[in-house]
Amino acid sequence: MQSGELGIGFALTLAGHLPGSRFPDHTVTIAPADTAIRAGWALTSRYKGEKVKYRYHPQHFAEIWRPGKPSLVIPLASKGNHCDSATSAEQPASASAHAEAVHIGPWNETPDLLFSPQLPTDGGMMTVRALQAPGSDGRLSRRRSVRRT
Numbered sequence: 001m002q003s004g005e006l007g008i009g010f011a012l013t014l015a016g017h018l019p020g021s022r023f024p025d026h027t028v029t030i031a032p033a034d035t036a037i038r039a040g041w042a043l044t045s046r047y048k049g050e051k052v053k054y055r056y057h058p059q060h061f062a063e064i065w066r067p068g069k070p071s072l073v074i075p076l077a078s079k080g081n082h083c084d085s086a087t088s089a090e091q092p093a094s095a096s097a098h099a100e101a102v103h104i105g106p107w108n109e110t111p112d113l114l115f116s117p118q119l120p121t122d123g124g125m126m127t128v129r130a131l132q133a134p135g136s137d138g139r140l141s142r143r144r145s146v147r148r149t
Contacts, residue, residue: 007080007117010128012060015076015113018130019064023072029063033075033102036061056101062113070139075099078115091116092131105137 012030020028037057058075065071077095081088092114099112116129 005080006119006126007078007115007128008059010117010126011076011078011113011115011130014115014128014130015060015062015074018113018132019062019072019074023064023066026064026066029065030076031061031063033058033060037102056098058099058102058112072111072138073104073140074138075102075110075112076115077112078117080115080117080119082119082121088116088118088127088129092129096133099133105139109135109137111135111138 015030016028020026034057058077060076062074062076063071064074075098077099079091079095081091095114095116096112099114100110102110104110112133112135114131114133116131118127118129120126
């Protein structure tokens, strides 16, 4: 629990700074994905009478915006742990399954940011690994669609 909560805190701090450095004249807003997803979709669905819960979705979205321009939306996922480096190496793949559950624009062109914070059990320094899938879309406009997989 602690590594997950601290990991998300560090991930959101980085998520606010990384896009901001690439888009210096834009504003970065972080939104909880549950809030944004509930606005457009149910987190559960009834398919042929059985209730299905969507297991995978990002934890947050970073919206990079500037007045008068389409927003760039980046799904964010973080998986933290108290384990060793070998376990931490598997975390980005797990986070990727969550971030890639939402597509904005054409299939497989949504950028995303993945974080894998590691809190060592011996009290050493925290390590935060960050991966970015650049994507060529993620722009919101009236003609774009957002799809869940």
